[in-house]
Amino acid sequence: MRHIKQVILVLVVLFSTQLIYGADAHKDDASEEFDPMEMIMHHIADTHEWHVISYTNGEGHKVNITLPLPIILIYQGQFNVFMSSAFDHGHKVVKKGDVYYKLYHEKIYVTDADGTIHYDDHHNVKNAKPWDFSITRNVGSMFLSVLLLLWLFISAARKYGSTPSTPKGLQSFLEPLILFVRDDIAVAQIGKEKAGRFMPFLMTVFFFIWINNLIGLIPFFPGGSNLTGNISVTMLLAMITFLITNFSGTKSYWGHIFWMPGVPVPIRILLSFIEFIGLFTKPFALMIRLMANITAGHIIILSLFSLIFVMKSVAIAPVSILMGLMMFMLELLVAVLQAYIFTLLSALFIGMAVHEEEH
């Protein structure tokens, strides 16, 4: 318990100092007004480089230390791989073959040699976009979480010998969590006989979401990425749930969707229509819920700390830090809660699909 307190204290101090450094830099450059909206949007969006730390050096120049990440592009049958440092934070146009790429607001566009961006009437970029399979910050962060998960669970799994013994160390920390997912999520929703088949997915999705939520809460390198708050990730996870649910659907499940037994025919037709939409709204809700909760948490914490720079006063800092601390506590809870809800609902949907009608 004491250690947790210390860790949180260190996190808060580090987080706040990082922003205070940023504030100093902005004060030096009076022309650059602090825009919290832009800062927050930049933070929660994906980036092609991994920001480590920014500080102002002795000569008053702002120094950004970033980790360049690999850019992988496919455009008109052309396959290009290069490091994101080639863009020089978007200042340079990269020429590959006879195509020019420009990084503009964290998106890569095909441009001419000068990197001209064309806009339509609604200020949307008209330039062509290549297929972007780059290892972005979110992908990197996901790789990190995967390594962490593999290390945690495989090393725990190795401690289980052939003969039963009491759990020790890491094992005794992870075991209650595993048992919780197994008994209170999978078995409770799907049933003892059929839960085994879906256990690997449910276990993995629970710990994947949780650890990525937690990594997202770490305010410094290599954390802070908003992976589980990114719609691409939640969409894919929800899609997997959707596919598993419908591919393991029993006859009685489909019967209840398209031809509800025990109700008059006109209502059956109406119900089948509603149930059909329901097939898609359920995973859609999964996708939006996780993404919105995690992104909202990031936005709130960032907004609280932005207060200091919006107010242009250090006096507000204690308020920001205290409220930020509160939000951190809440977000720690939300991190596990959202992982739980996603897994629980996935298990619930699967349980509904594999349920056999008792006659």
Next chain:
Amino acid sequence: MGLLTPDPGLVFWTLITFGLLVFLLKKFAWKPILHALKVREETIEFSLAAAEKAKAEVQDLNIEKEKIMNQAKADRDELIKEARELKQNILDEAKSKAQIEADKIIVSARSLIEREKNEAIQEMKHKVAELSVDIAGKLLEQEMEANDKQKAIIDRYLQEVNFN
């Protein structure tokens, strides 16, 4: 809105990474862990059942022991009681036998004494008869010599006879 537009690159990488994660964890973590947990749970369940059974057996044994003890106590008491009765019987029997024996001895002693007495009286009668014949002989002899003297001799012989 950029936040709500899925990015194909990230979807692709998530699919690859998550798929690989599920596969690796299933193979190297979930299977061994869940299997070990199941084995452990079954072992615990089995051990508990065995312990319960052993407890019941011990209880049964205790009851059996109690029963045997009680039986043994009852047997002992019975034996002691029987032994006491036997002793009493033996004593009583011995006493009555002794009494009968003693009575018999007394009776036979009495008849013996009676017989002896009769014999003694018979013998004394004989002796008296003989003496009387002797005395009469002597008296007849004396008669032949002197009257006074005969009388004195009879007295003297009668004096000599002791009837005791």
